[in-house]
Amino acid sequence: MVAGMTQSHLRISKAVIPAAGLGTRFLPATKATPKEMLPVVDKPAIQYVVEEAVSAGLDDVLMITGRNKRPLEDHFDRNYELESALQKKGDAGRLAKVQESSDLATMHYVRQGDPKGLGHAVLCAAPHVGNEPFAVLLGDDLIDPRDPLLKRMIEVQEQRGGSVIALMEVAPEQIHLYGCAAVETTEDSDVVKIGDLVEKPDPADAPSNYAIIGRYVLDPRIFDVLRKTEPGRGGEIQITDALQLLAQDEKVGGPVHGVVFKGRRYDTGDRGDYLRAIVRLACEREDLGPDFRTWLRSYVTEEM
Numbered sequence: 396m397v398a399g400m401t402q403s404h405l406r407i408s409k410a411v412i413p414a415a416g417l418g419t420r421f422l423p424a425t426k427a428t429p430k431e432m433l434p435v436v437d438k439p440a441i442q443y444v445v446e447e448a449v450s451a452g453l454d455d456v457l458m459i460t461g462r463n464k465r466p467l468e469d470h471f472d473r474n475y476e477l478e479s480a481l482q483k484k485g486d487a488g489r490l491a492k493v494q495e496s497s498d499l500a501t502m503h504y505v506r507q508g509d510p511k512g513l514g515h516a517v518l519c520a521a522p523h524v525g526n527e528p529f530a531v532l533l534g535d536d537l538i539d540p541r542d543p544l545l546k547r548m549i550e551v552q553e554q555r556g557g558s559v560i561a562l563m564e565v566a567p568e569q570i571h572l573y574g575c576a577a578v579e580t581t582e583d584s585d586v587v588k589i590g591d592l593v594e595k596p597d598p599a600d601a602p603s604n605y606a607i608i609g610r611y612v613l614d615p616r617i618f619d620v621l622r623k624t625e626p627g628r629g630g631e632i633q634i635t636d637a638l639q640l641l642a643q644d645e646k647v648g649g650p651v652h653g654v655v656f657k658g659r660r661y662d663t664g665d666r667g668d669y670l671r672a673i674v675r676l677a678c679e680r681e682d683l684g685p686d687f688r689t690w691l692r693s694y695v696t697e698e699m
């Protein structure tokens with residue numbers, strides 16, 4: 396460690412991805428397949444999230460999984476049988492696609508056991524994370540790779556310390572689907588100071604229309620807070636409630652700031668948004684886009 400540097404100034408290198416959810420919104424597809432493995436075009440949704448962590452410089456990834464999540468581990472591991480079959484065929488293109496996910500990052504897994512909520516899932520990362528700031532990426536939120544959000548959040552955490560969450564303005568009638576933050580402006584136009592947080596408020600009680608989207612850069616002192624956090628909304632231990640405690644008393648674990656995101660985000664946990672993500676990303680792909688756009692245009696004009 397460089398002299399004068401404290402633990403909280405270490406370069407952030409660890410990403411935590413909670414992936415223990417049941418995915419009931421996608422039944423029957425998710426009866427025997429984890430929701431994180433559903434493809435967005437031709438890549439499982441979870442691979443986009445791991446790629447996002449890696450491109451923000453985080454190459455140590457811990458997934459919080461549960462029963463029936465074995466395909467996630469297999470996806471980020473080698474598949475020698477498939478690799479040797481493709482090698483024999485001389486299919487270098489597909490071989491590279493198979494190897495891509497196992498070469499991405501150093502992967503670690505821990506099982507959540509009881510599904511006691513997002514805060515509890517994050518707490519399962521404590522032994523692995525230790526005493527360093529770390530990032531949390533929620534698998535249902537897909538951030539367009541061209542709109543880097545996490546890199547900016549890490550930069551803000553390095554400048555200001557404490558914890559940093561990602562926020563997006565949503566229509567007031569949507570706020571009950573999210574954690575909601577009361578904010579004050581700062582001298583940086585995309586950074587706000589968080590004063591208050593509420594998990595999924597009724598629209599009448601919402602302090603603003605700033606919604607938490609699933610990216611967090613957290614001070615490790617949040618683990619102590621999570622250990623004491625009582626179940627909240629839905630009877631679950633909520634990360635929002637632990638952050639609320641931090642926001643209200645900076646002495647506990649430093650300040651909480653928000654980075655306001657104005658880029659493209661898809662909620663792949665919602666069926667409509669999942670379809671929109673596939674259509675948009677397919678349209679923009681060099682290999683599939685030109686033909687798909689032509690078809691889509693004629694489909695929309697002729698059939699709708």
Ligand code: G1P
Pocket residue numbers: 513533535536572573574575594595606607608609633634635
């Ligand atoms: C979680 C968080 C919520 C946040 C949301 C973002 O809720 O608890 O604060 O706004 O992710 O996607 P979930 O959607 O898992 O119910």
